[in-house]
Amino acid sequence: MKTTLALLLNSPDLLLTFPWINNQEARVNTLFSVINPYTGDTVAEVGAADSELTAQAIEASENAFSHWKQVAPKQRVAILNRWSQLLLENVDDLAKIMTSESGKVFSQAQGEITHCANMLRWYGESLLRMTGETLPSHSANLRAHTIKQPLGVVACITPWNFPAAAVIVKAGAAIAAGNVCVLKPSDETPLIALALAKLASKAGLPDGVFNVLPCQNPEAVGDVLCAHNSVRMLSFTGSTNTGKKLYEQCGKTLKRLAFELGGNAPFIVFDDADIDLVVQNAISARFYNSGQICVGANRFFIHESIHDKFIETLTAAVQQLPVGDPMAESTFIGPMINDRAVTRLNGLITDSLNKGAKLVLGDVSSNEHGVISPVILSNMNASMTAYSQEIFGPIVCVYSFNSEDDVIAAANDTDAGLAAYVFSQNYSRLLRLSESLEAGAIGANTTALFSEDIPFGGIKQSGIGKEQGIHGLEEFVDTKAVCLGIETSN
Numbered sequence: 369m370k371t372t373l374a375l376l377l378n379s380p381d382l383l384l385t386f387p388w389i390n391n392q393e394a395r396v397n398t399l400f401s402v403i404n405p406y407t408g409d410t411v412a413e414v415g416a417a418d419s420e421l422t423a424q425a426i427e428a429s430e431n432a433f434s435h436w437k438q439v440a441p442k443q444r445v446a447i448l449n450r451w452s453q454l455l456l457e458n459v460d461d462l463a464k465i466m467t468s469e470s471g472k473v474f475s476q477a478q479g480e481i482t483h484c485a486n487m488l489r490w491y492g493e494s495l496l497r498m499t500g501e502t503l504p505s506h507s508a509n510l511r512a513h514t515i516k517q518p519l520g521v522v523a524c525i526t527p528w529n530f531p532a533a534a535v536i537v538k539a540g541a542a543i544a545a546g547n548v549c550v551l552k553p554s555d556e557t558p559l560i561a562l563a564l565a566k567l568a569s570k571a572g573l574p575d576g577v578f579n580v581l582p583c584q585n586p587e588a589v590g591d592v593l594c595a596h597n598s599v600r601m602l603s604f605t606g607s608t609n610t611g612k613k614l615y616e617q618c619g620k621t622l623k624r625l626a627f628e629l630g631g632n633a634p635f636i637v638f639d640d641a642d643i644d645l646v647v648q649n650a651i652s653a654r655f656y657n658s659g660q661i662c663v664g665a666n667r668f669f670i671h672e673s674i675h676d677k678f679i680e681t682l683t684a685a686v687q688q689l690p691v692g693d694p695m696a697e698s699t700f701i702g703p704m705i706n707d708r709a710v711t712r713l714n715g716l717i718t719d720s721l722n723k724g725a726k727l728v729l730g731d732v733s734s735n736e737h738g739v740i741s742p743v744i745l746s747n748m749n750a751s752m753t754a755y756s757q758e759i760f761g762p763i764v765c766v767y768s769f770n771s772e773d774d775v776i777a778a779a780n781d782t783d784a785g786l787a788a789y790v791f792s793q794n795y796s797r798l799l800r801l802s803e804s805l806e807a808g809a810i811g812a813n814t815t816a817l818f819s820e821d822i823p824f825g826g827i828k829q830s831g832i833g834k835e836q837g838i839h840g841l842e843e844f845v846d847t848k849a850v851c852l853g854i855e856t857s858n
């Protein structure tokens with residue numbers, strides 16, 4: 369029987385519900401439910417991979433590697449381009465799948481798929497420019513050069529908040545560079561990962577190059593991926609706590625690691641900033657994906673002389689944001705991923721109010737359909753949990769400051785180092801702060817940090833390595849030195 373979601377799709381065959389190994393479904397007996405966060409309905413019953421199936425997927429990918437690493441880069445690029453094209457041709461179906469399982473609003477889900485298509489194209493173009501070097505020789509009878517080679521089996525573990533982009537940024541780059549992949553998506557969002565894999569096979573990706581293992585208990589798959597000697601690398605995006613656990617587990621086989629973890633971004637506004645520009649960026653940095661973003665503006669530090677004007681202008685703008693059904697075209701803020709998230713966010717609001725915060729905007733009594741209407745809290749201070757914890761929801765927390773040195777110290781007063789934003793019309797100040805703020809990505813008079821050609825990644829406890837850009841592709845290759853002894857005369 370077709371599910372309700374299948375009836376909404378132009379190509380219902382994109383709706384896979386079993387682990388995907390060797391370009392086919394692995395029919396398992398244990399199922400788990402994927403729930404629509406807005407309606408509470410079951411979107412699909414999905415087959416759960418276990419440790420035995422994980423070992424089989426690793427073996428399938430090892431077998432595929434012996435062929436895939438020999439495929440000429442131009443042929444790989446042709447497959448990536450077809451894959452990219454198929455994403456664009458199926459953008460609405462893919463967005464419906466994503467919205468149904470994650471609650472991401474439809475227009476943003478469409479945007480995420482387009483970004484995925486751009487990434488696949490860009491990785492292909494960059495792959496053709498990824499070259500080795502001829503090195504100056506230190507000896508007359510030695511010649512040396514470097515070559516870049518794929519690693520082999522790359523494990524990818526991805527979160528629910530960018531359930532397509534996190535898959536493509538990893539698997540797209542790894543596969544472009546000649547590796548093979550075993551991916552474990554979040555148990556909240558397995559369907560979009562499976563649909564992307566299905567389109568890869570339609571694009572001509574050979575059997576075993578990209579395998580996807582949904583599961584409800586993450587350890588069932590994760591423990592095998594981390595322990596297996598043939599898995600050369602783990603590319604992980606998720607919370608810092610999970611990252612620390614996986615870091616330890618991967619130590620035993622000393623895998624290469626690329627980790628994208630949680631953030632606690634400061635959003636600093638000086639008294640000379642353009643307030644309209646600030647408010648427009650504050651909305652995208654706090655309310656995009658209903659606030660569930662790693663680079664979300666967690667702590668708004670506003671210069672005391674413009675504090676009241678900022679709150680007034682922001683409140684007026686936020687009141688206009690359409691909130692509700694994520695499938696509706698105009699909606700900007702949809703539901704939280706699950707009830708646990710709603711409870712956690714209400715806890716953060718209560719903790720702040722109990723410690724002296726002022727509720728400027730928000731009805732904290734109603735969370736129908738898992739939706740939290742925008743909340744603005746002022747009078748925040750460092751004793752509140754929201755100061756040090758990633759908020760991950762539509763809550764603006766406003767702190768005030770009066771000196772550049774103080775605000776830099778407060779902004780850096782966190783273990784996280786993912787993104788930081790600063791707004792001012794003084795370009796010397798923007799440059800000073802870009803150098804002083806401890807974050808892997810700085811937005812100076814902008815919050816647009818994401819593009820396929822710009823490297824992204826955290827420092828401190830927000831991550832290891834980069835994604836996107838040429839740096840992102842380079843994470844997935846070994847640079848091998850080749851030294852050739854020669855006779856200087858014949």
Ligand code: NAD
Nearest residue numbers: 526527528553554586587590606607610628629630631662
């Ligand atoms: P999470 O850490 O709970 O889960 C992430 C993934 O890890 C999921 O697939 C989950 O099933 C898996 N996982 C959890 N425990 C595991 C274990 N013991 N072994 C193997 N796998 C395990 O994170 P989440 O709630 O899905 O995502 C939200 C978090 O991700 C936030 O902290 C956010 O900041 C972060 N994030 C970071 C970036 C970035 O680029 N830095 C991007 C998106 C999300």
